[in-house]
Amino acid sequence: MRFTSEQRLDDGVREREFTLGETPGTLWTPPGSTPAPLILMAHNNGLPKADARLVARARYTAARGYAVATVDAAGCGDRPRSAADEQARADLRRAMRAGEPVDGIFESFIGPLVENAAPEWLAALDAVLQLPEVVGGPVGYSGWTALGIRLAALDPRIAAACCFAGGYVPLAQREEARRVTVPLLLLLQWDDEGNPRQRALDLFDAFGGEQKTLHANLGGHTGTPWFELEDSCRFYDRHLR
Structure with a gap:
Protein backbone atom coordinates (compact mmCIF):
# COMPACT_ATOMS: atom_id res chain seq x y z
CA MET A 1 0.00 0.00 0.00
CA ARG A 2 1.54 3.31 -1.12
CA PHE A 3 0.18 6.76 -0.31
CA THR A 4 0.49 9.18 -3.24
CA SER A 5 -1.02 12.41 -1.90
CA GLU A 6 -2.25 13.95 1.34
CA GLN A 7 -4.23 16.99 2.43
CA ARG A 8 -5.70 18.21 5.70
CA LEU A 9 -9.26 19.51 5.29
CA ASP A 10 -10.75 22.49 7.12
CA ASP A 11 -12.50 20.25 9.68
CA GLY A 12 -9.24 18.46 10.48
CA VAL A 13 -10.04 15.34 8.45
CA ARG A 14 -6.97 13.85 6.75
CA GLU A 15 -7.52 12.78 3.13
CA ARG A 16 -4.95 10.55 1.44
CA GLU A 17 -4.87 8.94 -1.98
CA PHE A 18 -3.23 5.51 -2.21
CA THR A 19 -2.52 2.68 -4.59
CA LEU A 20 -2.57 -1.02 -3.78
CA GLY A 21 -1.14 -2.86 -6.73
CA GLU A 22 -3.18 -1.52 -9.64
CA THR A 23 -6.06 -0.45 -7.40
CA PRO A 24 -6.38 3.27 -6.58
CA GLY A 25 -8.18 4.37 -3.43
CA THR A 26 -8.74 7.11 -0.88
CA LEU A 27 -8.55 7.01 2.90
CA TRP A 28 -10.12 9.63 5.15
CA THR A 29 -9.25 9.65 8.86
CA PRO A 30 -10.65 11.87 11.63
CA PRO A 31 -8.79 14.55 13.56
CA GLY A 32 -6.75 13.43 16.54
CA SER A 33 -4.46 10.52 17.22
CA THR A 34 -6.90 7.90 18.55
CA PRO A 35 -7.34 4.91 16.20
CA ALA A 36 -10.74 4.99 14.52
CA PRO A 37 -13.16 2.22 13.46
CA LEU A 38 -13.16 1.60 9.70
CA ILE A 39 -16.02 1.93 7.24
CA LEU A 40 -15.66 0.71 3.66
CA MET A 41 -17.60 3.15 1.46
CA ALA A 42 -18.28 1.67 -1.97
CA HIS A 43 -19.63 3.75 -4.82
CA ASN A 44 -21.98 2.25 -7.40
CA ASN A 45 -20.36 0.53 -10.34
CA GLY A 46 -18.90 3.09 -12.69
CA LEU A 47 -19.12 6.02 -10.26
CA PRO A 48 -15.64 7.46 -9.61
CA LYS A 49 -14.49 7.65 -6.02
CA ALA A 50 -14.02 11.40 -6.49
CA ASP A 51 -17.76 11.89 -7.14
CA ALA A 52 -18.98 14.85 -5.06
CA ARG A 53 -21.72 12.83 -3.32
CA LEU A 54 -19.31 10.10 -2.25
CA VAL A 55 -16.68 12.58 -1.07
CA ALA A 56 -19.25 14.51 0.98
CA ARG A 57 -20.45 11.29 2.62
CA ALA A 58 -16.90 10.17 3.34
CA ARG A 59 -15.75 13.50 4.79
CA TYR A 60 -18.82 13.83 7.01
CA THR A 61 -18.41 10.26 8.29
CA ALA A 62 -14.71 10.80 9.00
CA ALA A 63 -15.50 14.00 10.89
CA ARG A 64 -17.85 11.90 13.04
CA GLY A 65 -14.88 9.80 14.16
CA TYR A 66 -14.50 7.05 11.56
CA ALA A 67 -11.80 6.04 9.13
CA VAL A 68 -13.36 5.74 5.67
CA ALA A 69 -11.79 3.86 2.75
CA THR A 70 -12.91 3.53 -0.85
CA VAL A 71 -11.34 2.09 -3.98
CA ASP A 72 -12.00 2.07 -7.72
CA ALA A 73 -12.45 -1.52 -8.81
CA ALA A 74 -11.58 -2.58 -12.35
CA GLY A 75 -13.65 -0.70 -14.91
CA CYS A 76 -14.82 1.88 -12.38
CA GLY A 77 -13.85 5.50 -11.98
CA ASP A 78 -10.65 6.29 -13.87
CA ARG A 79 -9.64 2.67 -14.41
CA PRO A 80 -9.87 1.56 -18.05
CA ARG A 81 -12.92 -0.31 -19.25
CA SER A 82 -12.86 -3.06 -21.84
CA ALA A 83 -14.78 -2.75 -25.07
CA ALA A 84 -17.12 -5.47 -23.82
CA ASP A 85 -17.84 -3.48 -20.64
CA GLU A 86 -18.57 -0.33 -22.61
CA GLN A 87 -20.93 -2.24 -24.90
CA ALA A 88 -22.73 -3.83 -21.94
CA ARG A 89 -23.22 -0.41 -20.32
CA ALA A 90 -24.56 1.00 -23.58
CA ASP A 91 -26.92 -1.96 -24.06
CA LEU A 92 -28.17 -1.61 -20.48
CA ARG A 93 -28.86 2.11 -20.84
CA ARG A 94 -30.61 1.61 -24.18
CA ALA A 95 -32.83 -1.19 -22.85
CA MET A 96 -33.80 0.81 -19.75
CA ARG A 97 -34.70 3.87 -21.83
CA ALA A 98 -36.80 1.71 -24.15
CA GLY A 99 -38.54 -0.12 -21.33
CA GLU A 100 -37.19 -3.47 -22.53
CA PRO A 101 -36.27 -6.40 -20.24
CA VAL A 102 -32.80 -5.88 -18.80
CA LEU A 129 -6.54 -2.50 8.93
CA GLN A 130 -2.75 -2.72 9.36
CA LEU A 131 -2.45 1.06 9.71
CA PRO A 132 -1.92 2.33 13.28
CA GLU A 133 -4.61 5.02 12.85
CA VAL A 134 -7.30 2.40 12.17
CA VAL A 135 -8.94 0.07 14.70
CA GLY A 136 -8.48 -3.58 13.74
CA GLY A 137 -12.21 -4.32 13.79
CA PRO A 138 -15.15 -4.58 13.67
CA VAL A 139 -15.70 -2.94 10.26
CA GLY A 140 -18.70 -1.22 8.70
CA TYR A 141 -19.82 -1.15 5.08
CA SER A 142 -21.65 1.62 3.23
CA GLY A 143 -22.93 1.93 -0.33
CA TRP A 144 -23.40 -0.36 -3.32
CA THR A 145 -25.75 -3.16 -2.23
CA ALA A 146 -24.59 -6.01 -4.46
CA LEU A 147 -20.95 -5.61 -3.43
CA GLY A 148 -21.90 -5.16 0.23
CA ILE A 149 -23.75 -8.46 0.20
CA ARG A 150 -20.76 -10.27 -1.29
CA LEU A 151 -18.26 -8.74 1.16
CA ALA A 152 -20.45 -9.34 4.21
CA ALA A 153 -21.02 -12.95 3.14
CA LEU A 154 -17.27 -13.52 2.69
CA ASP A 155 -15.65 -11.61 5.55
CA PRO A 156 -16.75 -11.85 9.20
CA ARG A 157 -14.91 -8.63 10.04
CA ILE A 158 -17.79 -6.70 8.47
CA ALA A 159 -20.15 -6.22 11.39
CA ALA A 160 -22.75 -3.71 10.09
CA ALA A 161 -23.91 -2.58 6.65
CA CYS A 162 -25.78 0.45 5.37
CA CYS A 163 -26.77 -0.10 1.74
CA PHE A 164 -28.63 1.86 -0.91
CA ALA A 165 -31.52 -0.36 -1.99
CA GLY A 166 -31.24 -1.49 -5.59
CA GLY A 167 -33.84 -3.56 -7.38
CA TYR A 168 -31.28 -4.88 -9.83
CA VAL A 169 -29.05 -7.11 -7.71
CA PRO A 170 -27.55 -10.23 -9.35
CA LEU A 171 -29.22 -13.53 -8.53
CA ALA A 172 -26.05 -14.81 -6.84
CA GLN A 173 -26.11 -11.89 -4.38
CA ARG A 174 -29.86 -12.30 -3.79
CA GLU A 175 -29.12 -15.82 -2.60
CA GLU A 176 -26.09 -14.67 -0.58
CA ALA A 177 -28.27 -12.08 1.19
CA ARG A 178 -29.87 -14.93 3.14
CA ARG A 179 -26.45 -15.60 4.69
CA VAL A 180 -25.91 -11.96 5.68
CA THR A 181 -26.93 -11.67 9.32
CA VAL A 182 -25.11 -8.50 10.39
CA PRO A 183 -27.20 -5.46 11.42
CA LEU A 184 -28.53 -3.79 8.28
CA LEU A 185 -29.80 -0.33 7.37
CA LEU A 186 -31.29 -0.29 3.87
CA LEU A 187 -32.03 3.09 2.24
CA LEU A 188 -34.75 3.07 -0.42
CA GLN A 189 -35.72 5.89 -2.74
CA TRP A 190 -39.42 5.28 -3.34
CA ASP A 191 -39.47 6.82 -6.83
CA ASP A 192 -36.09 5.51 -8.04
CA GLU A 193 -36.48 5.38 -11.80
CA GLY A 194 -33.67 2.86 -12.22
CA ASN A 195 -34.52 0.34 -9.51
CA PRO A 196 -37.86 -1.48 -9.29
CA ARG A 197 -39.34 -0.83 -5.85
CA GLN A 198 -40.83 -4.28 -5.32
CA ARG A 199 -37.52 -5.97 -6.07
CA ALA A 200 -35.84 -3.79 -3.46
CA LEU A 201 -38.51 -4.72 -0.91
CA ASP A 202 -38.11 -8.40 -1.75
CA LEU A 203 -34.36 -8.07 -1.27
CA PHE A 204 -34.90 -6.54 2.17
CA ASP A 205 -37.00 -9.58 3.07
CA ALA A 206 -34.24 -11.88 1.85
CA PHE A 207 -31.55 -10.62 4.24
CA GLY A 208 -31.03 -13.21 6.95
CA GLY A 209 -30.43 -11.00 9.97
CA GLU A 210 -32.83 -10.16 12.77
CA GLN A 211 -31.60 -6.56 13.10
CA LYS A 212 -32.58 -4.92 9.85
CA THR A 213 -34.17 -1.54 9.23
CA LEU A 214 -35.64 -0.06 6.05
CA HIS A 215 -35.74 3.72 5.53
CA ALA A 216 -37.87 4.77 2.55
CA ASN A 217 -37.97 8.34 1.24
CA LEU A 218 -39.81 9.95 -1.64
CA GLY A 219 -37.64 10.95 -4.57
CA GLY A 220 -35.45 9.63 -7.36
CA HIS A 221 -32.19 7.75 -7.42
CA THR A 222 -29.88 10.54 -6.22
CA GLY A 223 -32.37 12.18 -3.85
CA THR A 224 -31.48 10.43 -0.60
CA PRO A 225 -31.97 13.06 2.14
CA TRP A 226 -28.89 14.30 3.95
CA PHE A 227 -30.36 13.33 7.34
CA GLU A 228 -30.01 9.69 6.32
CA LEU A 229 -26.24 10.16 6.47
CA GLU A 230 -26.59 11.44 10.03
CA ASP A 231 -28.77 8.43 10.89
CA SER A 232 -26.28 6.03 9.31
CA CYS A 233 -23.52 7.41 11.54
CA ARG A 234 -25.71 6.76 14.58
CA PHE A 235 -26.28 3.24 13.21
CA TYR A 236 -22.50 2.69 13.10
CA ASP A 237 -22.12 4.19 16.57
CA ARG A 238 -24.39 1.45 17.89
CA HIS A 239 -22.67 -1.44 16.16
CA LEU A 240 -18.99 -0.52 15.76
CA ARG A 241 -18.14 1.18 19.06
Whole structure:
Protein backbone atom coordinates (compact mmCIF):
# COMPACT_ATOMS: atom_id res chain seq x y z
CA MET A 1 0.00 0.00 0.00
CA ARG A 2 1.54 3.31 -1.12
CA PHE A 3 0.18 6.76 -0.31
CA THR A 4 0.49 9.18 -3.24
CA SER A 5 -1.02 12.41 -1.90
CA GLU A 6 -2.25 13.95 1.34
CA GLN A 7 -4.23 16.99 2.43
CA ARG A 8 -5.70 18.21 5.70
CA LEU A 9 -9.26 19.51 5.29
CA ASP A 10 -10.75 22.49 7.12
CA ASP A 11 -12.50 20.25 9.68
CA GLY A 12 -9.24 18.46 10.48
CA VAL A 13 -10.04 15.34 8.45
CA ARG A 14 -6.97 13.85 6.75
CA GLU A 15 -7.52 12.78 3.13
CA ARG A 16 -4.95 10.55 1.44
CA GLU A 17 -4.87 8.94 -1.98
CA PHE A 18 -3.23 5.51 -2.21
CA THR A 19 -2.52 2.68 -4.59
CA LEU A 20 -2.57 -1.02 -3.78
CA GLY A 21 -1.14 -2.86 -6.73
CA GLU A 22 -3.18 -1.52 -9.64
CA THR A 23 -6.06 -0.45 -7.40
CA PRO A 24 -6.38 3.27 -6.58
CA GLY A 25 -8.18 4.37 -3.43
CA THR A 26 -8.74 7.11 -0.88
CA LEU A 27 -8.55 7.01 2.90
CA TRP A 28 -10.12 9.63 5.15
CA THR A 29 -9.25 9.65 8.86
CA PRO A 30 -10.65 11.87 11.63
CA PRO A 31 -8.79 14.55 13.56
CA GLY A 32 -6.75 13.43 16.54
CA SER A 33 -4.46 10.52 17.22
CA THR A 34 -6.90 7.90 18.55
CA PRO A 35 -7.34 4.91 16.20
CA ALA A 36 -10.74 4.99 14.52
CA PRO A 37 -13.16 2.22 13.46
CA LEU A 38 -13.16 1.60 9.70
CA ILE A 39 -16.02 1.93 7.24
CA LEU A 40 -15.66 0.71 3.66
CA MET A 41 -17.60 3.15 1.46
CA ALA A 42 -18.28 1.67 -1.97
CA HIS A 43 -19.63 3.75 -4.82
CA ASN A 44 -21.98 2.25 -7.40
CA ASN A 45 -20.36 0.53 -10.34
CA GLY A 46 -18.90 3.09 -12.69
CA LEU A 47 -19.12 6.02 -10.26
CA PRO A 48 -15.64 7.46 -9.61
CA LYS A 49 -14.49 7.65 -6.02
CA ALA A 50 -14.02 11.40 -6.49
CA ASP A 51 -17.76 11.89 -7.14
CA ALA A 52 -18.98 14.85 -5.06
CA ARG A 53 -21.72 12.83 -3.32
CA LEU A 54 -19.31 10.10 -2.25
CA VAL A 55 -16.68 12.58 -1.07
CA ALA A 56 -19.25 14.51 0.98
CA ARG A 57 -20.45 11.29 2.62
CA ALA A 58 -16.90 10.17 3.34
CA ARG A 59 -15.75 13.50 4.79
CA TYR A 60 -18.82 13.83 7.01
CA THR A 61 -18.41 10.26 8.29
CA ALA A 62 -14.71 10.80 9.00
CA ALA A 63 -15.50 14.00 10.89
CA ARG A 64 -17.85 11.90 13.04
CA GLY A 65 -14.88 9.80 14.16
CA TYR A 66 -14.50 7.05 11.56
CA ALA A 67 -11.80 6.04 9.13
CA VAL A 68 -13.36 5.74 5.67
CA ALA A 69 -11.79 3.86 2.75
CA THR A 70 -12.91 3.53 -0.85
CA VAL A 71 -11.34 2.09 -3.98
CA ASP A 72 -12.00 2.07 -7.72
CA ALA A 73 -12.45 -1.52 -8.81
CA ALA A 74 -11.58 -2.58 -12.35
CA GLY A 75 -13.65 -0.70 -14.91
CA CYS A 76 -14.82 1.88 -12.38
CA GLY A 77 -13.85 5.50 -11.98
CA ASP A 78 -10.65 6.29 -13.87
CA ARG A 79 -9.64 2.67 -14.41
CA PRO A 80 -9.87 1.56 -18.05
CA ARG A 81 -12.92 -0.31 -19.25
CA SER A 82 -12.86 -3.06 -21.84
CA ALA A 83 -14.78 -2.75 -25.07
CA ALA A 84 -17.12 -5.47 -23.82
CA ASP A 85 -17.84 -3.48 -20.64
CA GLU A 86 -18.57 -0.33 -22.61
CA GLN A 87 -20.93 -2.24 -24.90
CA ALA A 88 -22.73 -3.83 -21.94
CA ARG A 89 -23.22 -0.41 -20.32
CA ALA A 90 -24.56 1.00 -23.58
CA ASP A 91 -26.92 -1.96 -24.06
CA LEU A 92 -28.17 -1.61 -20.48
CA ARG A 93 -28.86 2.11 -20.84
CA ARG A 94 -30.61 1.61 -24.18
CA ALA A 95 -32.83 -1.19 -22.85
CA MET A 96 -33.80 0.81 -19.75
CA ARG A 97 -34.70 3.87 -21.83
CA ALA A 98 -36.80 1.71 -24.15
CA GLY A 99 -38.54 -0.12 -21.33
CA GLU A 100 -37.19 -3.47 -22.53
CA PRO A 101 -36.27 -6.40 -20.24
CA VAL A 102 -32.80 -5.88 -18.80
CA ASP A 103 -32.30 -8.92 -16.57
CA GLY A 104 -30.16 -10.84 -19.03
CA ILE A 105 -27.90 -7.87 -19.78
CA PHE A 106 -27.69 -7.01 -16.12
CA GLU A 107 -26.70 -10.50 -14.99
CA SER A 108 -24.01 -10.84 -17.64
CA PHE A 109 -22.50 -7.45 -16.77
CA ILE A 110 -22.99 -6.73 -13.06
CA GLY A 111 -22.48 -10.31 -11.86
CA PRO A 112 -18.85 -10.52 -13.08
CA LEU A 113 -18.25 -6.93 -11.92
CA VAL A 114 -19.13 -7.92 -8.34
CA GLU A 115 -17.05 -11.10 -8.57
CA ASN A 116 -14.00 -9.17 -9.78
CA ALA A 117 -14.40 -6.25 -7.38
CA ALA A 118 -14.70 -8.24 -4.16
CA PRO A 119 -11.06 -9.51 -4.03
CA GLU A 120 -9.71 -5.99 -4.55
CA TRP A 121 -11.91 -4.61 -1.78
CA LEU A 122 -10.84 -7.39 0.59
CA ALA A 123 -7.18 -6.73 -0.22
CA ALA A 124 -7.72 -3.04 0.55
CA LEU A 125 -9.45 -4.01 3.81
CA ASP A 126 -6.44 -6.12 4.82
CA ALA A 127 -4.03 -3.28 4.06
CA VAL A 128 -5.98 -0.49 5.76
CA LEU A 129 -6.54 -2.50 8.93
CA GLN A 130 -2.75 -2.72 9.36
CA LEU A 131 -2.45 1.06 9.71
CA PRO A 132 -1.92 2.33 13.28
CA GLU A 133 -4.61 5.02 12.85
CA VAL A 134 -7.30 2.40 12.17
CA VAL A 135 -8.94 0.07 14.70
CA GLY A 136 -8.48 -3.58 13.74
CA GLY A 137 -12.21 -4.32 13.79
CA PRO A 138 -15.15 -4.58 13.67
CA VAL A 139 -15.70 -2.94 10.26
CA GLY A 140 -18.70 -1.22 8.70
CA TYR A 141 -19.82 -1.15 5.08
CA SER A 142 -21.65 1.62 3.23
CA GLY A 143 -22.93 1.93 -0.33
CA TRP A 144 -23.40 -0.36 -3.32
CA THR A 145 -25.75 -3.16 -2.23
CA ALA A 146 -24.59 -6.01 -4.46
CA LEU A 147 -20.95 -5.61 -3.43
CA GLY A 148 -21.90 -5.16 0.23
CA ILE A 149 -23.75 -8.46 0.20
CA ARG A 150 -20.76 -10.27 -1.29
CA LEU A 151 -18.26 -8.74 1.16
CA ALA A 152 -20.45 -9.34 4.21
CA ALA A 153 -21.02 -12.95 3.14
CA LEU A 154 -17.27 -13.52 2.69
CA ASP A 155 -15.65 -11.61 5.55
CA PRO A 156 -16.75 -11.85 9.20
CA ARG A 157 -14.91 -8.63 10.04
CA ILE A 158 -17.79 -6.70 8.47
CA ALA A 159 -20.15 -6.22 11.39
CA ALA A 160 -22.75 -3.71 10.09
CA ALA A 161 -23.91 -2.58 6.65
CA CYS A 162 -25.78 0.45 5.37
CA CYS A 163 -26.77 -0.10 1.74
CA PHE A 164 -28.63 1.86 -0.91
CA ALA A 165 -31.52 -0.36 -1.99
CA GLY A 166 -31.24 -1.49 -5.59
CA GLY A 167 -33.84 -3.56 -7.38
CA TYR A 168 -31.28 -4.88 -9.83
CA VAL A 169 -29.05 -7.11 -7.71
CA PRO A 170 -27.55 -10.23 -9.35
CA LEU A 171 -29.22 -13.53 -8.53
CA ALA A 172 -26.05 -14.81 -6.84
CA GLN A 173 -26.11 -11.89 -4.38
CA ARG A 174 -29.86 -12.30 -3.79
CA GLU A 175 -29.12 -15.82 -2.60
CA GLU A 176 -26.09 -14.67 -0.58
CA ALA A 177 -28.27 -12.08 1.19
CA ARG A 178 -29.87 -14.93 3.14
CA ARG A 179 -26.45 -15.60 4.69
CA VAL A 180 -25.91 -11.96 5.68
CA THR A 181 -26.93 -11.67 9.32
CA VAL A 182 -25.11 -8.50 10.39
CA PRO A 183 -27.20 -5.46 11.42
CA LEU A 184 -28.53 -3.79 8.28
CA LEU A 185 -29.80 -0.33 7.37
CA LEU A 186 -31.29 -0.29 3.87
CA LEU A 187 -32.03 3.09 2.24
CA LEU A 188 -34.75 3.07 -0.42
CA GLN A 189 -35.72 5.89 -2.74
CA TRP A 190 -39.42 5.28 -3.34
CA ASP A 191 -39.47 6.82 -6.83
CA ASP A 192 -36.09 5.51 -8.04
CA GLU A 193 -36.48 5.38 -11.80
CA GLY A 194 -33.67 2.86 -12.22
CA ASN A 195 -34.52 0.34 -9.51
CA PRO A 196 -37.86 -1.48 -9.29
CA ARG A 197 -39.34 -0.83 -5.85
CA GLN A 198 -40.83 -4.28 -5.32
CA ARG A 199 -37.52 -5.97 -6.07
CA ALA A 200 -35.84 -3.79 -3.46
CA LEU A 201 -38.51 -4.72 -0.91
CA ASP A 202 -38.11 -8.40 -1.75
CA LEU A 203 -34.36 -8.07 -1.27
CA PHE A 204 -34.90 -6.54 2.17
CA ASP A 205 -37.00 -9.58 3.07
CA ALA A 206 -34.24 -11.88 1.85
CA PHE A 207 -31.55 -10.62 4.24
CA GLY A 208 -31.03 -13.21 6.95
CA GLY A 209 -30.43 -11.00 9.97
CA GLU A 210 -32.83 -10.16 12.77
CA GLN A 211 -31.60 -6.56 13.10
CA LYS A 212 -32.58 -4.92 9.85
CA THR A 213 -34.17 -1.54 9.23
CA LEU A 214 -35.64 -0.06 6.05
CA HIS A 215 -35.74 3.72 5.53
CA ALA A 216 -37.87 4.77 2.55
CA ASN A 217 -37.97 8.34 1.24
CA LEU A 218 -39.81 9.95 -1.64
CA GLY A 219 -37.64 10.95 -4.57
CA GLY A 220 -35.45 9.63 -7.36
CA HIS A 221 -32.19 7.75 -7.42
CA THR A 222 -29.88 10.54 -6.22
CA GLY A 223 -32.37 12.18 -3.85
CA THR A 224 -31.48 10.43 -0.60
CA PRO A 225 -31.97 13.06 2.14
CA TRP A 226 -28.89 14.30 3.95
CA PHE A 227 -30.36 13.33 7.34
CA GLU A 228 -30.01 9.69 6.32
CA LEU A 229 -26.24 10.16 6.47
CA GLU A 230 -26.59 11.44 10.03
CA ASP A 231 -28.77 8.43 10.89
CA SER A 232 -26.28 6.03 9.31
CA CYS A 233 -23.52 7.41 11.54
CA ARG A 234 -25.71 6.76 14.58
CA PHE A 235 -26.28 3.24 13.21
CA TYR A 236 -22.50 2.69 13.10
CA ASP A 237 -22.12 4.19 16.57
CA ARG A 238 -24.39 1.45 17.89
CA HIS A 239 -22.67 -1.44 16.16
CA LEU A 240 -18.99 -0.52 15.76
CA ARG A 241 -18.14 1.18 19.06
